[in-house]
Amino acid sequence: MGHTCRGTINLATATITVDDACNFVISNGGAQTYHLKASCEVERQRWITALELAKAKAAHLQQESGSQNSEVQSALRTLGSKVEDLSTCNDLISKHGSALQRSLSELDSLRLTGEAGDKIRQVTERATLFRITSNAMINACRDFLALAQAHSKKWQKALQAEREQRVRLEETLETLAKQHNHLERAFRGAAAISVRVGSAGPGPGKGEASDEDDDNEFFDAMEEAPEFITVPEPLTMSQEPSQELVPLKKRRTRIPDKPNYSLNLWSIMKNCIGKELSKIPMPVNFNEPISMLQRLSEDLEYYELLDKAAKCHSSLEQMCYVAAFSVSSYSTTVHRTGKPFNPLLGETYELDRRREYGYRSLCEQVSHHPPAAAHHAISDRGWTLRQEITVASKFRGKYLSIMPLGTIHAIFEKGQSHYTWKKVTTTVHNIIVGKLWIDQSGEIDVVNHTTGDRCHLKFAPYSYFSRDVARKVTGVVMDKDGKAHYVLSGTWDEKMELSRVMQSSRGGENGAEGKQKTVYQTLKAREIWRRNPLPEGAETMYYFTSLALTLNEMEDGVAPTDSRRRPDQRLMEDGRWDEANAEKQRLEEKQRSARREREREAVNAPHDNYNALWFDRCNDPINGEPVHIYKGGYWESKERGSWEGCPDIF
Template identity: 85%
Template sequence: MSEPKTPTPTPAGDTYKGWVFKWTNYIKGYQRRWFVLSNGLLSYYRYAEMGHTCRGTINLATATITVDDACNFVISNGGAQTYHLKASCEVERQRWITALELAKAKAARMQAESGSQNSEVQSALRTLGSKVEDLSTCNDLISKHGSALQRSLSELDSLRLTGEAGDKIRQVTERATLFRITSNAMINACRDFLALAQAHSKRWQKALQAEREQRVRLEETLEQLAKQHNHLERAFRGAAQVNASVAGPGKGEASDEDDDNEFFDAMEEAPEFITVPADPQFHKSVSSMAISLDTVNFNEPISMLQRLSEDLEYHELLDKAAKCQSSLEQMCYVAAFSVSSYSTTVHRTGKPFNPLLGETYELDRQRESGYRSLCEQVSHHPPAAAHHAISDRGWTLRQEITVASKFRGKYLSIMPLGTIHASFEKSNNHYTWKKVTTTVHNIIVGKLWIDQSGEIDVVNHTTGDRCHLKFAPYSYFSRDIARKVTGVVMDKDGKAHYVLSGTWDEKMEFSRVMQSSRGGENGTEGKQKTVYQTLKARELWRRNPLPEGAETMYYFTSLALTLNEPEEGVAPTDSRRRPDQRLMEDGRWDEANSEKQRLEEKQRSARREREREAASALHDNYQALWFDRCVDQITGEQVHIYKGGYWEEKERGSWEGCPDIF
């Protein structure tokens, strides 16, 4: 890697770059990094070629710059980003300080100018208000002169002129009246427009300010990402072509502090993560190339299997559904259950552990709540989890979920694939539905937040009833309540019986439809809106409050807090027994990282062995332990369905068939 002969920073217009020593940690101390100051952003790299991945960026507009001693200085944005830097000499330090202060002043000036642009809306509104006042004055004059004109016309009319003169006077009187009515309507419309503009001005200003700030922060970062795109793709393709027998990395420069936090995830999810070797000479096997962009610190200490089990947080909705005499009312409770599973996600920005192939998780709440639940990771490519829950209160729930994801720059879209089935013993009703898209916003900068959007069709395959649910995506400009969900329950003939409304993070209500009718053409694209006349709404479901101090416990619900508690008698493959997850929960981050890497290498070795066996057998020979692969009779999908035996094995305390995955 080529480097400049001298460490002196090099100015180039508004760009300033050079080598600076950056504090990493107490083991490595200061490490030399290539810093680039451009457009008010200070970024650093491991190498002097910007084609390589940027390791971090600070926006100088809001940063503080302090001097420690002759060579050391600190840059902080007041949040998690603080760079402790050391120049090679005092002169070099002063050059950097000067360049940084100038860039900070310019960035702050640009931000102030951006803020001043917000006043344009208020200025326009003031001008508009002034013009409306002018119109109002004109209206008063029109009203005054119009009244005088009508009096004069009335006097003329009182002369009882006949013939053509009388007709002309009546014509003029009518036109004068119409003119007065029209002028009043115009003034009223102007007043309404001004009131509406004033009501929305704050919202407009806030939106404009947010967009400008977002643009300033993202412009440079996205430009760098674009420049690196081809390099990353070439590196990934090159790594994928390397022979799988290559054992490990060669020697090179000690890894950066950011590299310390990178790790190989349990399941290689190529579509979800960008993967790139640290250097072309560090090629590894195909199976070890999926480096996740997050760290154990960004995980939450439960697995995806436990997250899936959290769908049963509001199992009592299925208990109530099982007791319903009417299949249409039962549909309301099933629909509310499909919504309730999202309420646990509103603050949960941490990523669950990806389960190892063959990992299981049981949730036995038969004594307290009447149900037993079992999840198993049944596939590695694509990663898929099968779930089966049965209740002695008359219902069964099963699902197989795999996840597709797309990174779209500002946000990550997560699309669960697979169908959820709920069946009821007493009525023999069988329902299916799918999950909506989860969107994680502010992936690059800002505070992460989650939204759910899309549509769900809950179908009763026994009766033909269905409920169409719509999860409205968040919109800053919408007048609707955030996280809104609406739905209509219809019978097989399309007649509406219930209307559902609420939010996916708080509550759902249902109202019985007494009559429905088509309204005017005020829907989207000229479609007619249906008007439902309903009885008073009744509550179907309400979210349980989070436990006290939830913000310090990953925003776990009361149920989630119990999911990882050790229990005797569970299978040796149970997520509770997973050592890296347990170490993370105990706050032992470094040990958790090391253990995670060990488990994943063990999984890769097992997979390579299976691939060798599969190559000779011409098919993949992996079989799930508790679930059979078959074609679903309802949907026609290839799925895994619980074949029985787990709870019986647990009662016997015999786990001889369980693989050694931990």
């Protein structure tokens, strides 16, 4: 309101507090205090929400208005000061001009003739013209100042309306997010009184009791029967293929500490609501100093699970290791809130660990919009892993959803077993307020296309209202006839265990969606996978694992398109973020120019006619999806040191 009346409280400076379930208090800290009572708790909360929104808006508009008025008035004062300076100059010009003309008149009175007289008359005329022009300039400046003062109110009003419209959505979102956090904290406080909770809190904790809302229940069987699964022995030196013993490269264990910059993710993200984030240029301030190709290569951190799977004689036992491997790739994400660099089209990344661990891996960015990366890894120990991942990401207001699209394939030489599965959705919470934390949710079907075996895995989304263990994953391994042989249980950030199923039956109690629960009697659980501990000081190094710390270490002989050679990423790793942002803009503009050039060369092409260098576009023989499959040649080119076909992208 533009005016006040008796009893008015200015919302911008008011305090709003909750008294009890239905009562609340509005006060200005002085004489005015209102004690209000709603008919129920829900109605009280509706009032609180409406008042808090109005308060946030009032405070913001007051601040904006004051800022706008201050800016405009400051500009007008500066203009006025400059016009005063001009006016002073004009007075001096008039004064000196008059003196000049008097002197000229005195010269003229000497009745000089000939050329001298003509010159004096010419100078007199020019002095007169100069005085007229300077007077006109001063008058124009005065008119400009008068117009600026007359229109200043109109400018302020238009500017205020524009800003008001722009901030309305972000104010609402920010306030609701804070209220949501408040309610969640209140719920946790209440839950702590009624039940014993192991650990609560975002980056949600562990140890809560189970609600048993799943369709399956697991019980340890009483029989002391021998367990079916055996853990394969690690290779001894005598089992290793004979090779010349060459000292392995000592890899780095540290990178420069992350600079302590004050960042506000919300200031960037509020303009991206509902948009596909891969199309929005983001500063390196929100990145981690590795590319998406390097992040994809991190899926191989627990390659030992595939080594063990390759040795299994039982396809069902093999399925357990493959399913555990599909879960293990998420363990690196639990603290990793930084965004990897979007690879440039044609960028590659090699991870050659053949001498140490028997595998080597190659990634290539095969599409820019939508961004897609093809990955191919092969091991001397009898397995191949390939995938093409397209990442779709949407900002939903309070959280960010990242949906990896594409299929992962694992093929084993023994038995020619061919497995496929897809990735689950990653969610980044607390974009607006609070500490960022990451959750994984969804379901994965790991299928053995050779035998028909399958494992159905469930990643339970975190909920403040569930007493279940956080980051929980459960799964059942079944043969082609649907008979359960093993159950898997654990968490995606810590460990997975397996148990052999001795007997299964339908329970009398209904589970989720009214379906009968299946009760599995199992032998004692055995750990099949556990996350590696983070290196010392990881919290200052983007929470990188020991493997991640080595990914961007420069190596001899890699392709000129390798992510290790990317200059903006290297500058960021060195802590030179301003230079990294400038370099990132240069590289993105270079990429846009290359795309425009390709479009000019193929005017009639229905789409971007880009062809990957190391991968062929085809339809997948297993599921028919369009996909890029490694065609060979990279490692041979590296041995020759011949990279003639590589594009110039950096």
